[in-house]
Structures are given as structure tokens and as C-alpha cells.
Amino acid sequence: MSDLIAEAPAVSKVELMTGDAYRESLRDYRPRVFVDGRAVASVVDEPALRPGVNALAFTYDSALRPDLAPIALATQTRRNRIVNRMTHVNESAGDLLNKLEMVRLLCQETGCAQRYLAHDALNGLAQVTARIDDAKGTREHGERFEAYLAHVQDNDLTLGIAMTDAKGDRSRKPHQQANRDAYVHIVERNAKGIVIGGTKAIVTGAPYMHELLVMPSRNMGPEDADFALCCAVRVDAPGITIVSRPAGRPGDDLEHGDAPFSRKYGQATAVVIFDRVFVPWERVFFAGDWEHSHVLTYSYATHHRHTCIAARAGFGDLLIGAGALMCEANGLDPGTKSSLREPMVELITITESFFACGVAASVYAERDPYSGTFMPEPVFANIGKLLLATKIYDMHRIAHEVSGGLIVTLPGPDEDHNPVTAATLAEVLQAAPGIPYDKRIQTARLIEDLTASYQGGWYSVISLHGGGSPAAMKQEIWRNYPVGSKVELVERLLDRGLLHDEKRAITRNRQPGKCCDAGCTAPGQPMMVALPASRRTSKRPDEATSKPQ
Numbered sequence: 001m002s003d004l005i006a007e008a009p010a011v012s013k014v015e016l017m018t019g020d021a022y023r024e025s026l027r028d029y030r031p032r033v034f035v036d037g038r039a040v041a042s043v044v045d046e047p048a049l050r051p052g053v054n055a056l057a058f059t060y061d062s063a064l065r066p067d068l069a070p071i072a073l074a075t076q077t078r079r080n081r082i083v084n085r086m087t088h089v090n091e092s093a094g095d096l097l098n099k100l101e102m103v104r105l106l107c108q109e110t111g112c113a114q115r116y117l118a119h120d121a122l123n124g125l126a127q128v129t130a131r132i133d134d135a136k137g138t139r140e141h142g143e144r145f146e147a148y149l150a151h152v153q154d155n156d157l158t159l160g161i162a163m164t165d166a167k168g169d170r171s172r173k174p175h176q177q178a179n180r181d182a183y184v185h186i187v188e189r190n191a192k193g194i195v196i197g198g199t200k201a202i203v204t205g206a207p208y209m210h211e212l213l214v215m216p217s218r219n220m221g222p223e224d225a226d227f228a229l230c231c232a233v234r235v236d237a238p239g240i241t242i243v244s245r246p247a248g249r250p251g252d253d254l255e256h257g258d259a260p261f262s263r264k265y266g267q268a269t270a271v272v273i274f275d276r277v278f279v280p281w282e283r284v285f286f287a288g289d290w291e292h293s294h295v296l297t298y299s300y301a302t303h304h305r306h307t308c309i310a311a312r313a314g315f316g317d318l319l320i321g322a323g324a325l326m327c328e329a330n331g332l333d334p335g336t337k338s339s340l341r342e343p344m345v346e347l348i349t350i351t352e353s354f355f356a357c358g359v360a361a362s363v364y365a366e367r368d369p370y371s372g373t374f375m376p377e378p379v380f381a382n383i384g385k386l387l388l389a390t391k392i393y394d395m396h397r398i399a400h401e402v403s404g405g406l407i408v409t410l411p412g413p414d415e416d417h418n419p420v421t422a423a424t425l426a427e428v429l430q431a432a433p434g435i436p437y438d439k440r441i442q443t444a445r446l447i448e449d450l451t452a453s454y455q456g457g458w459y460s461v462i463s464l465h466g467g468g469s470p471a472a473m474k475q476e477i478w479r480n481y482p483v484g485s486k487v488e489l490v491e492r493l494l495d496r497g498l499l500h501d502e503k504r505a506i507t508r509n510r511q512p513g514k515c516c517d518a519g520c521t522a523p524g525q526p527m528m529v530a531l532p533a534s535r536r537t538s539k540r541p542d543e544a545t546s547k548p549q
């Protein structure tokens with residue numbers, strides 16, 4: 001009898017890196033990097049990049065915490081491998097929920113954890129390579145992707161996503177640009193691979209990534225075939241130059257004193273110039289397939305917007321906690337003062353409403369029929385991203401409103417050590433009895449750093465444009481929303497007796513969706529693991545005592 005029962009293949013865990021091992025792994029790469037006009041000799045030893053390296057290292061260490069394992073790790077069943085969630089290709093709606101939880105936790109601690117970009121791109125790549133094979137009757141695109149996925153997962157790599165081209169004149173397509181290098185393109189093809197050139201304008205964390213995934217930033221026409229390419233390259237491939245901004249606010253001598261949060265964690269963004277960079281065929285996922293370019297931009301953008309929701313919810317958690325602390329330090333309880341409770345509840349409502357869109361996008365996720373990848377529902381994913389993109393300004397305003405003007409006016413840290421003023425300041429600037437001045441000013445400086453500094457402006461701009469500008473989300477919401485079904489619903493109620501007309505623009509979009517009469521999409525069965533203690537209690541993740549189930 002037992003001979004008839006096939007044995008389930010054993011699942012093995014990849015060797016995950018610690019944060020320090022990740023730091024050391026960067027020494028194996030020699031990228032050509034400039035920061036602030038200087039050549040960087042060693043990325044891992046460069047102070048201007050350290051907050052970015054720290055954020056990435058934090059994601060590596062988090063994956064090794066037993067209490068976080070249920071959300072930090074995931075089983076890639078088609079490879080029988082347990083991998084870091086940030087390199088996992090989703091196999092269920094539950095995977096999407098668990099990714100949201102993990103990214104939120106990582107961004108609570110680091111502001112922006114960055115590594116999730118790799119997850120989003122790998123999921124988009126799984127979808128487009130399967131689609132190309134289906135259209136061409138081939139297998140090679142999917143096989144190359146699977147080999148690359150194994151390389152990334154088994155070596156626990158971190159990837160930079162080089163999608164946004166320099167783009168030149170925004171009103172022109174790639175082949176119409178005066179300077180061909182405004183978009184990355186194929187310069188030459190030969191038996192061994194392709195040679196690429198051009199410029200990607202914004203790549204998060206480029207200096208401290210292991211590899212770059214080069215992807216097209218828009219849909220293309222036949223004349224743009226040379227610009228329709230997707231491939232992976234080592235960050236130090238000959239011909240790549242990375243011109244980066246510093247990560248966070250690493251300087252020690254800033255105008256208003258040391259930055260309490262962003263000197264430790266931050267994100268570098270870089271212009272990446274490709275000058276005749278050779279890419280072997282095994283790392284080319286498509287080259288010239290202009291008709292599939294939009295599949296990758298659409299699927300990557302949907303995964304990425306879904307992830308951005310969790311990232312900014314983590315940032316919202318920081319503002320909620322800091323805002324409440326500031327109220328307390330000022331001697332006020334939002335529970336009894338409606339003038340503070342109202343803005344605090346507004347901040348909570350904003351944060352949890354866009355996060356709820358992420359949950360809804362996971363629950364209504366659908367299995368991609370070509371790759372089997374689970375794709376967040378695009379309307380909810382785009383609404384969530386649109387909400388955070390525009391509401392980030394209200395989030396900052398509320399943090400300022402509940403905290404008072406001292407967040408930008410209190411003396412800087414150097415004054416803390418001035419023997420003439422320190423004691424007097426500590427005495428006259430204490431507010432709530434029992435909360436010493438240094439605790440009050442510490443919170444005020446954190447809020448300044450997160451919302452009113454260069455870094456505060458940065459959080460606004462990444463929320464607004466990172467993952468696509470608001471117009472892109474609005475286009476996707478309109479494109480995917482079944483307005484037609486709702487128009488026909490009203491016409492039926494009005495007894496107009498109209499027949500469906502395919503040519504009528506307003507009723508054309510009748511995609512089965514929620515609350516329509518054309519077959520509602522049944523929610524999937526998301527299986528979310530028990531939340532780590534840090535999401536249920538005030539304990540830090542590493543203090544959690546409950547065992548994961």
C-alpha cells in the first residue's frame with residue numbers, strides 16, 4: 001500500500017545571510033560609484049551610504065528571528081525551498097497578506113526597507129516570462145527566469161530595480177528622443193548576449209545592491225523594439241557607473257543637530273549609466289519583445305504599489321507613536337482633549353485605510369493563469385497607493401499639529417552640552433511633570449527628522465512618485481474598474497430596456513468585479529499566519545515571548 005503513496009519531496013531552507021554577512025558580501029563587488037562628487041572606494045565603508053546599508057542589514061537580521069519566521073520566510077513550493085520573503089514569488093492570497101505584514105514591520109524600524117523592490121520585480125518577471133512563452137510557444141523565457149530565481153533565492157541576494165529611464169522629453173516615445181541614451185536600449189546583439197547602453201534615472205539603493213534588474217519603464221511600439229529589454233547584471237559589471245545621493249542624513253554636523261533616525265537608516269537613490277554593458281543570454285529575460293513590455297510594467301507596478309502601502313503604513317506607525325508621545329510630553333491626553341484626539345484619529349484613519357486597501361487587494365487577489373503567481377487586485381492596490389501618495393502631506397501636517405512649533409525651534413543637540421544653558425533649558429522647557437526635558441526634546445527631534453527636515457520632504461516625494469505618480473494610479477483605477485456594469489445596473493433599474501452596446505465607451509468596461517451582476521469574484525482564502533507579538537502588543541519583535549505557530 002505504502003508503495004502507492006508518493007513521498008512528498010523534502011523542503012529545505014536556503015542559507016540566509018545575517019546583516020553582517022550581507023555587509024561583508026558587498027566587499028565581493030567593486031561597483032563604480034560616486035557620491036557628492038567623490039569616487040567611493042568601498043561601499044560598505046562609506047559613511048554617506050551607511051544608513052542605507054544599515055536598513056538592508058536590518059532586513060537580513062529580521063529574517064533570522066524565530067518570532068518573525070512565519071512572515072519573514074516563505075516556502076517556494078515549486079522549488080521546495082524556504083526562502084526570504086523578499087525574494088519569494090507569491091503562491092497564494094495569504095502570501096500577499098504576510099508580505100504586507102513583513103514590509104510594515106521592516107519599515108516601522110527603518111523608515112524604508114528597500115529590499116521589497118526585489119520581491120515585486122521577481123513577481124512581475126515571473127508573470128511576463130510565462131506570458132511570452134505562452135505567446136511564442138517556447139519555454140526558454142520561463143526557464144531563464146527559474147534559473148535566475150534560484151540564483152537570487154539560494155544566494156539570498158538583494159536586487160536594485162532599474163526601471164525608471166531618464167526619459168528625456170516626456171511627450172516623446174523612446175525612439176523619438178533626440179538622445180537615444182534617454183532610455184536604456186540594446187546597442188548590439190551577438191551569439192553570447194547583448195550589449196546595452198543608456199540611463200536609468202532613479203534606482204533605489206543602487207550602490208549597495210548585489211545586482212540590478214533592468215526593466216522597461218513603459219509600454220512600447222514596434223519602433224521601440226530596441227528599448228524593450230529586461231535583464232539582470234551584477235552591480236559592478238564593466239561599463240556601469242552609479243552616481244548616488246547619500247542615504248538618509250548621515251552627516252554628524254547638520255544645521256539643526258544630529259538626525260536621530262535618518263543618520264541610522266535611510267535610502268540612497270542613484271542615476272545609473274550603462275555604457276556598452278555586456279549581458280550574457282542566460283541573464284536576458286527578453287530583448288526586443290516590445291508587445292510584452294506593458295505586461296511587465298503593469299504587473300511590477302501592481303505588486304509594487306501593493307507593497308508601498310505596507311511600507312508607508314510602517315511610516316504611519318512611527319508618526320502615530322511619536323505624535324502620541326509628544327502630546328503626553330506636553331502634558332496633554334488626547335483621550336480627554338478632543339482638539340488632539342481628532343487629529344490623532346485622523347492620522348490613524350489615514351494609515352489604516354490605505355493599509356486596509358492592501359488587505360482587500362490581497363483578499364481579492366487572483367492567480368495569474370500563465371505563471372501561477374498571485375497578483376494583488378489592481379483597483380484596491382492602486383487606490384491604496386493613491387491614498388498614501390496624497391495623504392502623506394496630511395500625515396505630516398497632523399504630526400506638526402499635535403506636536404507644536406517646538407519641533408523646529410528647540411535648540412540643537414550641541415546646546416545639550418553647553419554648561420551655561422543646559423541646566424536652565426532642562427528646567428524651563430520641561431512640560432508634563434514626570435517627563436524630563438531630554439525625553440520631550442528627543443521626541444520633538446524625531447518628529448522634525450521624519451517630517452520637517454530634508455528627510456521629511458523626501459518621505460513626501462517617495463510617497464507621491466515612488467511606484468508611479470498619481471496620474472498612473474488613476475489611469476489603472478479607471479481602466480480596471482467595472483464602471484460599465486454599474487451604468488447598466490442603473491439603466492436596468494430605470495427600465496430603459498437598452499441592449500448592451502460594445503461601441504459605447506461608458507459601458508465598455510464590464511470586468512467582473514465586486515458587487516456587479518456579471519459574476520462576483522469570490523474572495524480567495526487568505527491564510528494569514530498568527531501575527532508576531534509586535535503587531536499585537538507593545539513589545540519589540542525581538543522581545544516577543546509567544547512561539548510562532
Ligand SMILES: Cc1cc2nc3c(=O)[nH]c(=O)nc-3n(C[C@H](O)[C@H](O)[C@H](O)COP(=O)(O)OP(=O)(O)OC[C@H]3O[C@@H](n4cnc5c(N)ncnc54)[C@H](O)[C@@H]3O)c2cc1C
Pocket residue numbers: 117160161162163164165167170171202203204205269461462465466467468469470471472
Ligand atoms: C525616492 C524615490 C525612489 C524611487 N526608486 C525607484 C527605483 O528603485 N527604481 C525605479 O525604477 N524607479 C524608482 N523611482 C522612480 C518613480 O517610479 C518615478 O519617480 C515615477 O514613476 C515618476 O517618474 P518621474 O520621476 O520621471 O516623473 P515624470 O515622468 O517626469 O512625471 C512628472 C509629472 O508629469 C506627468 N507626466 C509625465 N509624462 C507625461 C505625459 N507624457 N503626459 C502627461 N503627463 C505626464 C506625471 O504624471 C507627473 O505628474 C523612485 C522615485 C522616488 C521619488
